[in-house]
Amino acid sequence: MDENVLVLNVCKERLHGLEFVRPVEEILRQSKLDHETCHYKQLTERILNRCTHMIICGTSLRDNHFIEDVDKFRWLFDNFPDKPVLGICAGMQIIGVTFGEKLKKNQEIGYYHEKVSEDFLGLEKDFDEGEYEVWHLHNSYVDFSENAWKIFMRSSDAVHIPQAVKHKEKKIYGVLFHPEVRQKEMILEFVKNG
Amino acid sequence: MKLGVLFSGGKDSTYAALLAKRAGHELACFLTVDSENENSFMFHTPAIKLTKLQSKLADVPFLLRKTNGKKELELFDLEELIKDAIERYNIDGIVTGAVESVYQASRVQEICDKLEVQCFNPLWQKNQWELLDELIESGFDMRIVGVFAYPFDGKMIGRKIDKKFVEDIGKVHKRLRINPAGEGGEFESLVVNCPLFKKPLGVNDIKAVGAGNSWRGEVKLKNG
Numbered sequence: 080m081d082e083n084v085l086v087l088n089v090c091k092e093r094l095h096g097l098e099f100v101r102p103v104e105e106i107l108r109q110s111k112l113d114h115e116t117c118h119y120k121q122l123t124e125r126i127l128n129r130c131t132h133m134i135i136c137g138t139s140l141r142d143n144h145f146i147e148d149v150d151k152f153r154w155l156f157d158n159f160p161d162k163p164v165l166g167i168c169a170g171m172q173i174i175g176v177t178f179g180e181k182l183k184k185n186q187e188i189g190y191y192h193e194k195v196s197e198d199f200l201g202l203e204k205d206f207d208e209g210e211y212e213v214w215h216l217h218n219s220y221v222d223f224s225e226n227a228w229k230i231f232m233r234s235s236d237a238v239h240i241p242q243a244v245k246h247k248e249k250k251i252y253g254v255l256f257h258p259e260v261r262q263k264e265m266i267l268e269f270v271k272n273g
Numbered sequence: 274m275k276l277g278v279l280f281s282g283g284k285d286s287t288y289a290a291l292l293a294k295r296a297g298h299e300l301a302c303f304l305t306v307d308s309e310n311e312n313s314f315m316f317h318t319p320a321i322k323l324t325k326l327q328s329k330l331a332d333v334p335f336l337l338r339k340t341n342g343k344k345e346l347e348l349f350d351l352e353e354l355i356k357d358a359i360e361r362y363n364i365d366g367i368v369t370g371a372v373e374s375v376y377q378a379s380r381v382q383e384i385c386d387k388l389e390v391q392c393f394n395p396l397w398q399k400n401q402w403e404l405l406d407e408l409i410e411s412g413f414d415m416r417i418v419g420v421f422a423y424p425f426d427g428k429m430i431g432r433k434i435d436k437k438f439v440e441d442i443g444k445v446h447k448r449l450r451i452n453p454a455g456e457g458g459e460f461e462s463l464v465v466n467c468p469l470f471k472k473p474l475g476v477n478d479i480k481a482v483g484a485g486n487s488w489r490g491e492v493k494l495k496n497g
Contacts, residue, residue: 092274092296092391092393093296093297094292094293094296094298094368094393094395095391095393097292097395097396097397098393098394098395098397098398101398101399102397102398102399105398105399105400139391139392139393140382140385140386140392141385141386141389141390141391141392142391186386188379188382188383188386189375189379190375190379214375216382218386259398260398
């Protein structure tokens with residue numbers, strides 16, 4: 080089956096979609112990958128049935144209204160457990176909260192250098208000592224437990240924030256940074272091999 | 274939402290304002306930081322004195338703050354300006370024309386979050402060629418008012434950004450990989466007319482002043 084990627088918009092304000100959703104669409108479009116975009120409030124079973132992969136995009140620093148709709152996302156993961164999912168920033172937080180993990184406060188804005196401990200969606204451990212410059216824009220993160228999640232990247236500060244994770248049994252990935260800024264190929268790697 | 278726009282009078286901040294308006298938001302005010310530092314890290318400078326007039330043409334209230342252009346003082350002045358906009362116009366958010374400028378984007382994000390207002394960057398990561406095409410298709414009349422990199426010189430000053438310009442810049446891009454929309458500071462623009470303006474800015478002449486690959490345009494208006 081050819082890839083058909085669902086790009087899930089979680090922005091409360093439509094204008095934020097241009098900042099957090101359009102760049103992801105642009106990467107898929109440039110690689111000629113079929114995709115469609117939908118706001119999570121308009122998500123239906125029909126849309127989910129026709130997509131092969133799903134990318135849950137990020138949103139602005141001061142937009143976390145999606146937390147109030149965890150049931151909607153729980154429905155999604157319960158009914159489509161085999162669908163490969165990549166959560167970006169807020170998308171990663173949605174994944175974590177939906178799976179019962181804890182949301183914590185920590186602000187990171189700007190470029191940071193982060194290291195992968197193992198290869199992760201095209202980010203290679205052996206390339207440049209596994210260090211990548213990533214774009215952060217968040218006020219919160221999820222403290223993923225290592226029981227259910229494999230953690231591929233943690234921040235180098237004292238908090239050791241999980242920055243890149245994968246569910247141990249499902250094809251569910253999360254990154255706290257925004258790959259659409261500096262790691263565009265990661266999004267393509269997720270669609271091709273995720 | 275009531276939004277304030279960080280307005281330089283150039284193509285990106287003006288287009289960001291238009292996109293915000295098209296998305297149904299109220300343009301409550303345009304905010305300009307006038308930096309004495311011609312090489313400001315944060316603020317576009319060549320034709321900044323015209324932003325007041327451009328705001329009038331767009332029928333949007335205007336707020337100005339001068340800064341001496343020292344790196345961290347610029348940020349303090351920007352924060353004070355945004356505070357002023359919140360107090361006077363009760364804005365809920367700030368719009369910027371940031372495309373790839375990380376320094377600018379991250380600083381504005383931090384200030385907005387601190388002041389508890391939203392930050393909108395509708396051009397963020399936008400393909401530069403598509404940005405130029407969209408601007409031209411949307412009826413933007415834009416002129417070059419500053420060039421700051423090889424191979425540009427004074428002959429570029431005053432030039433209209435149109436399809437021929439895009440074609441020419443494409444040739445330079447192929448050779449030197451410069452950013453086609455000037456995002457790397459290669460050139461700066463002035464919006465003379467756009468769908469936000471009631472009428473065009475009456476430009477009589479743009480005189481090139483500079484040397485080598487660093488030139489600025491001195492804009493002379495028809496009634497000034």
